[in-house]
Amino acid sequence: MGEMDAGSRLRPARLLIAGLVAVIIVLGLILIAQAVARSTTMAAEEGARPNALAGSSDECVACHRQATPGIVEQYGVSTMAAAKVVCRDCHEVSRGYPGAVEHEGSYVLGSPSAAMCQRCHGLEVAQYNASRHSLPAYVAVVGIEPLSDAQRALYQAVPEGSFAPDKMRHALYGIEGPAITRFACEDCHNIGKPAADGSVGQCQKCHLRHEFSLEQARKPETCNACHIGPDHPQWEIYQESPHGIAYATGGYRWNWEAEAGTLTVKDFPAATCAICHMSGFGTAGTTHDVGDRLTWYLFAPISQRRPSWQDNLIRMQGACRECHNEAFLEEFYTAADAAVEAVNERVRESDAVMEPLKQQGLLTAEPFDEPIDFKYFDLWHYWGRTAKFGVWMQGPDYTQWHGIYELLKDLSELKVMAAEKLEAAAAGN
């Protein structure tokens, strides 16, 4: 009797549990069906992203919705906003923080420094600090003079910094003056500019505010912002290369939002700037050090091997091997190395042409004040570099007509100019 009582007493509880289990299973099955259905139609609807700030009453959002609505709109559809990162997380600092400005009762950085990004993206910032995009980019125009001791140490620890540890301010930077350089050199080279808080770099140069889109950062057009023009025409060379043609004709099908660190040839069937230099691809791990896979200092007048270039080569070829076989890589690297040496030889020849002028004091003390200065500079800075970049990035027209041809032409003109100076000097004597 007692057992029956207990049984009937527990009957409602049994029903409740059985009912709950049934409801959970049915709801679960509906969710499964919906997820499957959505995932198979997701591609068609890509681009329609919810705005995480549409109904926000946050005071930053509310005010900036009036003051700078574009920024609020961009940030609303960003993955950062979806991840609950709020304006204050990146902008707000304590009173007295270097570079802080008082803003509506709090203190903010108008443009967050790398130190702010580092709070969540420590590894990326550390890799970036070891890269050419860091202090070497900035020092290339302003020299090491403005750097603190710590920053000098950081600069000299970067391969490009060890190559030119006592780099002076670039002469053209001084000649052109701030009215021009503000819109010229600085626009690109400030990617490595130290902030007031001592941290280095401007992440937003590549990760445009305020969407912080993976697709935007990965697309070659982003690199095109700086890597264009006669001094380093990587964008133009890429467009001419088989990789660039594949991108131009099929890139719209590629998986630009693929999870970092998981990329395969299914996502990117051909190379982009990021695939070769930054993305985890093949056996190469993801990095924000853009020099991590390079074997030469191609930027230099006479290129030298980079420190640990053999390790870098293994990393780069780890990405190449996803599409190219060993024989191709062996042949290509051997030939490209030889091409670099060939360009080096021509630049050495130009140095030899200039040497007697320097020894005899036939050049003015001021840089870039006579035609021969520009001719000598263009020869390696434009044409030598372009030829080398054309070789490595497989842009034949840039190796040939925009590269070595121009270099040879300038070399012959340089010889004439040097001879004239020497003859004039001899006649004067």
Place this chain on the structure above:
Amino acid sequence: MTLLAELSPALERVRRRLLPLRRDQMMLLMAAVNLLFLGIDTYLAHSISGTIRPYEWIPIIFGPVAAVLLLAAGLIALRRRPLASATASIILLASIVVGLLGAYFHLRRALLPNAVPSEQISVDLLVWAPPILGPLTFSLTGLLGLSAAWVEEPPDSGILRLGRRRTLALPYSKTQAYFFMVSMGSLATVISSVLDHARTGFVNPWLWLPTGVGVFATVIAAYIGAIENRRRVDLIVYAGAMLLMIAVGVIGGVLHVLDDLTASGAFLLERFIRGAPFLAPLLFANMGSLGLFVLLGPEEAAA
């Protein structure tokens, strides 16, 4: 007579010879192993962003610590069962809390409270957010362990002995409760798998395998938990479903590892952390194993 004996007397004889542990001891051992692997899996999952926030360390640290403490409780149980039960209960209750808190944090991360109402929650957000059901594995493990920690007397009665004199009458027997837990665990596993695989658009036909098997196991386990009189054929179908779960887990584990290796077969840590989660498919195998262990009861006494 155990369910395994009903299913196959020969298997029961083999089990008695090879497996000296009782069902509840096996369940507690599985709870400890689960907590350890949950800690590792959580560490890998939380590492994806490259930054582990302070509160994200809670499950990472809790998992292995709880596993060690549970094993210690198992040793204490050899001499002082009440103390061991109390210790295990505290750990397992904490596991439930950790799981619920994690689910709350993950769900909060998935919602967009400031978006327009129709966009505040969507399947897409659930697909791309941290796995909402993932942390609940801690809770399920806690619940499972709690059920195992307390003695049911008489067997299959639903009456738990909480101390020397105190008892608690539950609506269902321990065996039925285990079946329901296996069902819920399988459901959570299959939902997590579907949400994860939804990111790939289900273009790979292999992805239908875990979905189908997971749903099948969920329904079968719930059914067999709800019915009072199980026939042998019911147990055969149930055991088959659990074996399929184990097979899916093993196949999935291998496929995930293959997917994480580069095309040339090279190992790259980054791909294992950020690519296909190689431990996740083992959850299928885990649920399948738990499901099979349920068949070891309801008798408490070992052979």
